[in-house]
Amino acid sequence: EDPKHLTYEYKLENLEHSKAKKLLEIALEKKSNLIASADVLTTKELHEFAEKTGPHIVALKTHMDVITDFDYDQTILPLIDIAAKHNFMLMEDRKFADIGNTQDLQYSYGMYKISNWADLITSHVIGGYSSLDYFHNCGVIAILGMSSEGTLTDKNYRDEATKIAQSHPNIIGGVAQNELPEELLLFTPGVNMETSGDGKGQQYNTPDHVFRNLHTDFIIVGRGIYKAENPEQAALSYKIAGWEAYEASLN
Numbered sequence: 001e002d003p004k005h006l007t008y009e010y011k012l013e014n015l016e017h018s019k020a021k022k023l024l025e026i027a028l029e030k031k032s033n034l035i036a037s038a039d040v041l042t043t044k045e046l047h048e049f050a051e052k053t054g055p056h057i058v059a060l061k062t063h064m065d066v067i068t069d070f071d072y073d074q075t076i077l078p079l080i081d082i083a084a085k086h087n088f089m090l091m092e093d094r095k096f097a098d099i100g101n102t103q104d105l106q107y108s109y110g111m112y113k114i115s116n117w118a119d120l121i122t123s124h125v126i127g128g129y130s131s132l133d134y135f136h137n138c139g140v141i142a143i144l145g146m147s148s149e150g151t152l153t154d155k156n157y158r159d160e161a162t163k164i165a166q167s168h169p170n171i172i173g174g175v176a177q178n179e180l181p182e183e184l185l186l187f188t189p190g191v192n193m194e195t196s197g198d199g200k201g202q203q204y205n206t207p208d209h210v211f212r213n214l215h216t217d218f219i220i221v222g223r224g225i226y227k228a229e230n231p232e233q234a235a236l237s238y239k240i241a242g243w244e245a246y247e248a249s250l251n
């Protein structure tokens with residue numbers, strides 16, 4: 001099998017969405033396929049984590065609703081500057097799962113005002129094709145399959161969800177634990193080089209596994225980096241491991 005269609009260069013040429021292109025450009029420029037998940041609890045920790053990991057990542061993934069001292073001006077505005085300085089994208093892992101009108105409100109209003117700053121957002125597709133129509137100015141990453149033990153995202157669900165992802169112009173890819181059609185970017189969480197689980201249902205694989213067997217495009221790493229003794233060093237290690245696994249998967 002010719003591996004050309006698996007390369008970031010090929011995908012950059014062939015994908016249309018501007019956010020997909022931007023992500024692929026950053027990947028090639030930094031030789032990184034790493035998305036760091038910043039599941040920290042304060043604005044200060046979030047900014048420090050973004051500064052430390054920024055040079056090594058293509059995107060910073062957030063759960064803004066766990067930031068205990070969230071304040072739009074204090075939390076978001078500096079984060080936008082840090083992202084610009086280190087050239088990474090902002091991905092809010094909001095996992096929308098409602099009717100179109102509610103998702104439209106949740107995306108732009110409330111205190112997080114996600115549409116103002118997120119380049120990428122995650123959304124379930126459980127509300128159906130049209131529920132995804134209101135995510136403008138961002139790239140949507142559809143939750144197709146989850147990494148947790150006992151997830152209900154069985155093959156039938158994933159196949160139907162993948163059809164929506166393939167046909168909806170706002171969707172650039174999916175979160176999944178299986179290979180996806182070539183026109184969708186694959187984002188894989190549940191990556192850790194130290195351990196196989198967290199005792200709370202999370203199931204981990206290595207970077208090598210997810211590139212070789214799933215042909216993933218981007219690895220998402222949380223505790224492997226932010227819980228490490230030296231998060232900056234850990235980000236660099238995952239960046240190198242991810243890139244080497246990507247290159248090895250082409251051979």
Ligand code: 5FU
Nearest residue numbers: 037145146147175189190202221222223
């Ligand atoms: F959709 C998913 C999924 O299937 N598994 C996940 O782990 C999302 N995640 C997120 O990736 C989860 O919400 C965490 O933010 C992150 C994984 O963090 P970890 O610390 O590497 O387990």
